[in-house]
Amino acid sequence: MLTTKTVLLGASRRPALRRALVGTPVTRRVVERFVAGETLPEALAVVRRLTGEGIAVTLDHLGEDVTGPEEARASRDAYLALLEGLAPLDLGPDAEVSVKLSAFGQALPGGHDLALDLVRPVVEAAAAIGTTVTLDMEDSTTVDSTLAVLAELRRDHPGTGAVLQAALRRTEDDVRALAMPGSRVRLVKGAYDEPPSAAHQGRRDVDAAYARCLGVLMRGPGYPMVGSHDPAMVDLAQRLAAEYGRTADSWEVQMLHGIRTDEQQRLAASGTRVRAYVPYGRDWYGYFTRRLAERPANLRFFLRALVSR
Numbered sequence: 473m474l475t476t477k478t479v480l481l482g483a484s485r486r487p488a489l490r491r492a493l494v495g496t497p498v499t500r501r502v503v504e505r506f507v508a509g510e511t512l513p514e515a516l517a518v519v520r521r522l523t524g525e526g527i528a529v530t531l532d533h534l535g536e537d538v539t540g541p542e543e544a545r546a547s548r549d550a551y552l553a554l555l556e557g558l559a560p561l562d563l564g565p566d567a568e569v570s571v572k573l574s575a576f577g578q579a580l581p582g583g584h585d586l587a588l589d590l591v592r593p594v595v596e597a598a599a600a601i602g603t604t605v606t607l608d609m610e611d612s613t614t615v616d617s618t619l620a621v622l623a624e625l626r627r628d629h630p631g632t633g634a635v636l637q638a639a640l641r642r643t644e645d646d647v648r649a650l651a652m653p654g655s656r657v658r659l660v661k662g663a664y665d666e667p668p669s670a671a672h673q674g675r676r677d678v679d680a681a682y683a684r685c686l687g688v689l690m691r692g693p694g695y696p697m698v699g700s701h702d703p704a705m706v707d708l709a710q711r712l713a714a715e716y717g718r719t720a721d722s723w724e725v726q727m728l729h730g731i732r733t734d735e736q737q738r739l740a741a742s743g744t745r746v747r748a749y750v751p752y753g754r755d756w757y758g759y760f761t762r763r764l765a766e767r768p769a770n771l772r773f774f775l776r777a778l779v780s781r
């Protein structure tokens with residue numbers, strides 16, 4: 473069935489639409505709500521502001537869908553520059569980074585090994601300034617490769633984290649496999665359009681799967697990262713933390729930059745650890761269209777800005 477979500481997720485992969493939208497000032501104005509800027513200094517200014525307000529950050533240099541190894545190496549270099557920029561801020565684990573392996577060449581021929589080779593120095597540079605890397609999760613065809621890269625990286629850097637998507641049918645098994653000491657798992661609902669064979673299709677089914685996976689992570693010995701804006705999931709996480717006697721520093725809530733910022737501040741002020749996912753960079757189109765697809769209100773906001781220009 474063709475839904476707004478399907479159309480927008482399809483649009484996220486269409487270069488012509490990307491070219492048409494990226495240059496317009498109105499798009500840039502709306503994008504600013506979700507993206508911390510196109511340059512490293514702009515992103516670092518947002519990091520200073522958020523951490524000053526008691527909100528930790530995970531930074532994403534936008535650059536998925538690379539077309540060759542040169543671009544993949546450029547992603548690595550952008551992350552190394554980012555970590556160099558973070559070093560003098562001395563924020564330790566309060567400023568970590570998130571990477572999409574597609575930006576490191578995962579989808580290219582021989583891409584699994586290339587992505588592993590290119591992401592390893594980023595993980596090492598993060599460790600050198602006392603912080604960690606989390607591997608974002610992309611569509612379901614990439615999960616095996618991403619978890620295999622994670623396993624390699626965790627040999628030397630066990631704090632390397634990964635994202636698991638509750639929508640995927642396989643995730644309950646993956647969550648159990650990763651619920652081990654030292655493991656950092658960000659549980660999200662899942663932002664990609666997936667076939668019924670791979671993923672739960674209805675919101676209720678996804679929410680129920682999220683709740684089951686959250687139970688496993690909160691009960692387990694790892695460090696759960698609750699990646700959701702959904703009040704029901706955040707409340708559930710707080711109830712489970714109390715039930716299993718988790719201390720405030722043994723789990724955290726994560727939300728996207730620009731979404732439910734009041735709630736991020738309220739949670740942080742009430743003693744819950746909160747981390748904002750802060751994307752920056754010139755290649756914001758795919759990230760932006762996924763945010764529009766997630767929520768009709770985001771799309772309405774964008775269309776209103778277009779007609780009121």
Ligand code: FDA
Binds near residue numbers: 608609635701
């Ligand atoms: P969902 O969209 O189900 O909304 C549930 C409720 O939350 C709404 O009814 C409303 O009450 C509230 N809400 C949501 N958005 C709101 C808003 N803008 N304003 C007010 N209320 C709002 N996905 C992926 O596939 N791979 C990944 O690596 C990541 N990484 C990631 C990191 C982080 C930190 C987050 C928060 C999310 C991701 N995601 C992701 C995206 C994720 O899969 C998912 O698409 C979105 O978070 C939307 O799902 P939610 O659980 O937030 O709420």
